[in-house]
Amino acid sequence: MQLRRNCHILLALPCIYACGTDPIAAPMPLIAADAHLTWKQTRACRISHEHWLHGVRVVVNDAAWQPYVSWLPYEKGNQPFPVGAMVVKPEYNDDKCLELIGYTVMRKESAGYWPQGNDWQWFELDPKGVVVKQGKLGKECVTCHVQHCAPPNGFDLTCTPD
Numbered sequence: 219m220q221l222r223r224n225c226h227i228l229l230a231l232p233c234i235y236a237c238g239t240d241p242i243a244a245p246m247p248l249i250a251a252d253a254h255l256t257w258k259q260t261r262a263c264r265i266s267h268e269h270w271l272h273g274v275r276v277v278v279n280d281a282a283w284q285p286y287v288s289w290l291p292y293e294k295g296n297q298p299f300p301v302g303a304m305v306v307k308p309e310y311n312d313d314k315c316l317e318l319i320g321y322t323v324m325r326k327e328s329a330g331y332w333p334q335g336n337d338w339q340w341f342e343l344d345p346k347g348v349v350v351k352q353g354k355l356g357k358e359c360v361t362c363h364v365q366h367c368a369p370p371n372g373f374d375l376t377c378t379p380d
């Protein structure tokens with residue numbers, strides 16, 4: 219009996235530390251290490267001038283596919299990204315996109331999560347898909363996306379051109 223009670227206390231512990239409202243608890247790793255090879259690609263390899271001059275691609279989960287591939291460079295009439303949509307940018311050390319060095323990720327949370335960041339949660343992952351940073355990353359991510367990805371250059375804070 220004593221053992222079982224201790225067990226429950228232990229099981230509850232991670233929640234005390236990890237289940238706050240910000241950041242919303244995310245599985246570790248957030249995505250599989252080979253997600254850059256297995257997820258659907260929406261933008262092919264290019265050099266990103268904003269993302270630290272790395273080679274980058276853009277891949278998405280199923281929920282983000284339609285909104286991402288069909289957005290037009292203005293807000294009106296675009297399909298909204300549903301809760302759970304993930305837009306993932308694998309970053310590489312080379313301009314051929316061969317040597318993965320990590321990921322940046324936007325994941326759509328429930329309405330009201332963080333209106334300033336268009337209710338996206340922002341992530342930085344290591345090459346294995348494990349979270350390095352997550353949450354309402356204002357100065358790290360959103361300040362720049364608000365500046366560069368506002369219409370007519372982008373949609374809902376995404377803005378990689380075709």
Ligand code: HEC
Nearest residue numbers: 266268305307322323324340341358359362366376377378
């Ligand atoms: C200095 C400006 C800047 C910063 C800082 C920045 N981004 Fe970006 N990001 C951009 C621009 C511009 C694009 C689109 C063009 C490109 O790929 O370079 C982009 C593209 C993306 C994309 C691909 C989806 C798309 O089409 O927009 C993701 C995902 C992303 N950024 C996530 C992040 C995250 C997460 C952070 C913070 C850890 C971050 N970004 C920080 C400017 C920035």
